[in-house]
Amino acid sequence: MADRGLVALDLVPPELIVPRLRVAGAVFAVVGAVLGVVAGVLISPYVGVALGAALVATAGFAVVSGGRRRVWIDHGVVSRRGSFRVRRVNLSDATKVEVLVRVARVSQVLIRVGDSSGDVTVGVAMYTTDGGRELQPIALRAVADGLASSPLASALALSSVLVTQLRAEAREAGLSERPLYRAIDVVRTSGRAPATVLTDAEVAALTD
Template identity: 40%
Template sequence: MVDGESGRSTAEPVGIDLVAPEVFAPMLRKLRLAALGLGIGATLLSSLWLSWPYAILLGLIVAVPTIGYVIAFQRRRMLLGGTVIHAHRLFGARDIDLAAATGVQLLVFPGRLSRIVLRVTAGADTQLVPLAMYTDAGSGRELHLLALRKLADALTASELVAEVLIAQLRAEARDAGLDERPLYRAVQLARAKDSVAAVVLTDSEVATLT
């Protein structure tokens, strides 16, 4: 999109969620309706031996936590506009500029379902951006191509990590095998350490991924 006054192009924000919130929308809608139905049922049933105010309170106790969780989940999402990550939460949002990052690391949470995330530090703020998750069987989910491209472009603070994302982008684009995908190899590195805690990949380890 072009800004008519300045003549500069302005990039539309791109979703960088590993799983887009829209994917869960039908399930969350059913969960919200189920919680509402249980709350109403609890209210009507308890009204047989409790006064209405207490019966309604009990119904709210049953329904509100689940409905609140659904609302919180729907609110959470991350967008990347230019070099700025916009992280939306239940209450408010937080912006982190990748161009001003003081630290960029690849962090692996090993396990039966291993996750690899980008940890960005800018001053006192830290933001985790999920990049991929893989099961022991070799299946999993990876961040979509456009998000990888935009993240790599924005990561001026770490050329090493940007190169890994570009290599991952190219591997996904040509449908390469898992062993040719840098993010999967990063998870394999972390699993080889036999650690139950999160593993921060060193610069030398990151360099071997591309």
């Protein structure tokens, strides 16, 4: 197993998210300012200023906190940075490894790992009916290697799934031949949509 350094695990690159956050934040801030003016006219200037300031501040916080969110793995330790703190889980010490599937217009496949201090969730794929986005191969490989260091049967099974996914991507296989896309079909056919955690047997069957 390769000893990999820091690898980003952001399914959607930050450079695509941040500009959209700024646009959405600017629109929300303008709406907030307008509502503040309206409230100032209809109620009182103090209420208007307070409401406008609160809404503009909320928009600013959403942009800043959203831009800070990152997920990465460094030598087998998965980290997720949120608005206020960073949560870390060493895959070799994880006590929980799950595959979470959300079925919707844009369906998602996520890996949730945890230990006594909490959980970290990593998005590994999202699909529509005719395409999707999958975590970059180097990122999937880093997660697969980290999971392979765990004594948990669920982690080893998932590591095998990710390796099979990488092989399918390497030969440019269709979606139906990719294990992560199969996870979506498993949930759809089971009737457990819109969101569920796959059983160990279902995870193992993804490589069949």
